[in-house]
Amino acid sequence: MAYRNKVIQFELFDKPTNLHIYTDPSTFYPFSYVYNWIQGENIRLIRNSSSSDDYDRSLREFRKFLVRRKYSEELIDRFVSLNYYGDRNELLDGAKPHKTRENKDKDLGNNRYISVRNSGSRPLLTSAILVVDNFVSSLNILDTRLVPVVQKGKSIVSVMNQAKKNLSGYNPK
Structure with a gap:
């Protein structure tokens, strides 16, 4: 009897009705409220993508939506760069690899x-x-x-x- 390895592939599903209406960055909300959630969304994209190609595609779409809402591309890059697809296994275990990298210098x-x-x-x-x-x-x-x-x-x-x-x-x- 031959057994085959079964693998479940995941990729982000975006509802067709999702309008991607994020907080306007020109509001009087604190900077952290307007931008810090981008890192959390990036972590969600990493966790929900089984392959780096799926992640890259999802990240491109996410960036496009943010730029459309007039978010600063420089700040988008700053918050997205805190985690990358190589962190996926640690992120799935609940670790915070960006904190580990950050604390090595301090x-x-x-x-x-x-x-x-x-x-x-x-x-x-x-x-x-x-x-x-x-x-x-x-x-x-x-x-x-x-x-x-x-x-x-x-x-x-x-x-x-x-x-x-x-x-x-x-x-x-």
Whole structure:
């Protein structure tokens, strides 16, 4: 009796009614909300494609939809490049190979965390901390990294949304 190996092939199925209407990148939503999901979608494409050809085809279509919605091609490439088809087995096991690659370059034991209030000056303060960190690390003065940590609080988006909600209920006589 001869036994044959059975293999199930997977590729992404895109519903014909899917309009691919993603968040407009020119909105006031935080950058992370607008772009970070692209990496997750790329991981889904990798996991759901049995061959690299199927993955490449799905990724081309995905990029096309993003560009049509006016997403930056440079930023698309940045988030898609975090994982590639060679990571598939690790991704299927629930591992995060991009984190492993990222952490090889960092010494996690020498971080100094600087608390920053979540206020209107937060972007300026976090940028300043990162500039100082980059400067110090370029001089090789210390092997300590400075990491800004934002405290919990109201974001500008939540304040703007609340103001919008308040204005919509305002009925002058």
